[in-house]
Amino acid sequence: MSLIAVHELTMRYPRVIALDRLTFAVEPGVIGLVGANGAGKSTLIKILLGLLPATSGSATVFGLDVATQGTEIRARTGYMPEHDCLPPDVSATEFVVHMARMSGLPADAARERTADTLRHVGLYEERYRPIGGYSTGMRQRVALAQALVHDPRLVFLDEPTNGLDPAGRREMLALIRRIGTEFGISVLVSSHLLGELEQVCDHVVVIDGGTLLRSEAIGAFTQATQVLTVELTHAEQEAASRFAAAGLHVRPSGRLLQVGLRDDGVYDLIRDVAAELDAGLVRLERDRHRIEEIFQTAPEPATEGEGAR
Numbered sequence: 001m002s003l004i005a006v007h008e009l010t011m012r013y014p015r016v017i018a019l020d021r022l023t024f025a026v027e028p029g030v031i032g033l034v035g036a037n038g039a040g041k042s043t044l045i046k047i048l049l050g051l052l053p054a055t056s057g058s059a060t061v062f063g064l065d066v067a068t069q070g071t072e073i074r075a076r077t078g079y080m081p082e083h084d085c086l087p088p089d090v091s092a093t094e095f096v097v098h099m100a101r102m103s104g105l106p107a108d109a110a111r112e113r114t115a116d117t118l119r120h121v122g123l124y125e126e127r128y129r130p131i132g133g134y135s136t137g138m139r140q141r142v143a144l145a146q147a148l149v150h151d152p153r154l155v156f157l158d159e160p161t162n163g164l165d166p167a168g169r170r171e172m173l174a175l176i177r178r179i180g181t182e183f184g185i186s187v188l189v190s191s192h193l194l195g196e197l198e199q200v201c202d203h204v205v206v207i208d209g210g211t212l213l214r215s216e217a218i219g220a221f222t223q224a225t226q227v228l229t230v231e232l233t234h235a236e237q238e239a240a241s242r243f244a245a246a247g248l249h250v251r252p253s254g255r256l257l258q259v260g261l262r263d264d265g266v267y268d269l270i271r272d273v274a275a276e277l278d279a280g281l282v283r284l285e286r287d288r289h290r291i292e293e294i295f296q297t298a299p300e301p302a303t304e305g306e307g308a309r
Contacts (some may be wrong), residue, residue: 001063003028003154003186004048008021009042009057017210018043021057024205024215026188028154030180032197032204032218033190034256041190042082045156048188049074061155075104078147080174082190084139084164088132092123092142095131103150110149117145120183121175137168144175148185155179161196173200203210227287230257231269233280242273261286 008263011019035041046052048061050070059066060302061073087095094112100110118127121141126134131142140160157176161169177200179185191197197204198218205212232239232255240257243250246269249260250269259266267284274281 002026002060004031004059006059006063007042007057009044009047009059010055011040011047011052011210012055019047019054019207020210022210022212024206024212026203026205026215028186029202030176030187030189032201033188033207034192034194034204035190035207036192039192040048040205041192042158043205044207045079045158045188045190049077049079049156060099072153076153078150078152080143080147080155080157080160081156082158084143086131086139086142089130091128091130092118092134092145093127095142096145099146100149108244113149114145115149117149120148120178122171136163137165138169140168140172141175143171148179148183152185154186154188157187159190159192161191161193163204169196176200179230179292186211226261228259228261228266228270228282229285229287230259231255232257232274232283233275235279238277239273239279240276242276243269254282257289 005025006022009019010017022044032243033041033044043052047054048059048066050066050073053067062076064073066073090098096114096118097110100113101107105113115124115127117122120154121144123145125139126138131139134142138195140163144157160176161172164172175198176187176189178268180187180202182201189197189201201218203215203217207217230239234253236252236257240250240252243257243259248262248266248269251258259270270284271281
């Protein structure tokens with residue numbers, strides 16, 4: 001049984017189609033939901049949580065129908081919303097304990113789980129300070145802690161790196177990966193930043209304008225291409241001419257040369273040309289596909305009438 005299964009899922013607003021007949025299924029793990037702002041990611045998450053009824057189609061989480069069993073789904077999941085909605089005048093401990101009690105934990109268990117969870121997300125030393133005095137990164141960790149405190153089977157994280165500086169993004173991504181690998185909790189994390197999800201996800205679902213572009217394991221997106229990136233210390237133009245004379249496709253890119261990998265003999269040719277030109281070979285590596293390539297041929301967003309998403 002799939003962790004999440006979606007079939008012909010559609011969500012219409014006046015003059016706008018937020019989701020257009022989505023169909024995909026994913027297994028447990030760390031799943032990335034990729035799309036530009038306004039692509040329908042938050043709408044999809046709310047439907048999967050049973051918080052928003054779809055116009056048509058169906059979806060299940062743990063085999064439970066989102067249309068009729070939303071309460072059961074939410075009891076087994078955690079949710080970190082995109083927008084900041086934390087109370088400023090209580091401490092992280094008070095808030096996360098409250099959320100644990102709301103999820104059904106007894107008082108003692110809620111306090112114990114809160115202490116453990118705040119330790120895991122790196123807030124243990126700051127747990128008694130009012131949330132209003134926290135930095136953006138600390139507030140994001142509180143939001144993550146409340147999603148994890150009741151030990152869910154799956155957590156939905158909606159744009160969890162929003163507003164974070166580069167160091168904060170790296171730390172949050174490391175936490176997300178730990179949730180999936182060390183804690184054994186499945187994660188569906190949405191982001192419009194493609195490179196982030198390449199780092200942490202096992203499977204990626206790509207949507208654009210409410211339409212599914214691809215749903216595959218991350219390895220299928222980032223598999224090696226038939227192109228080599230060559231960087232020399234000098235003599236790039238001469239090297240490019242020699243590669244072209246040998247029948248190879250060559251495309252200069254700044255100081256780099258993109259060379260078509262016809263067969264394994266190309267590696268020997270590049271080595272020999274560098275030696276003949278007395279040029280140091282700084283880099284020789286095989287390029288890999290990137291997720292953003294999918295959007296280069298993305299279809300036009302689905303709309304009805306003149307409304308904007």
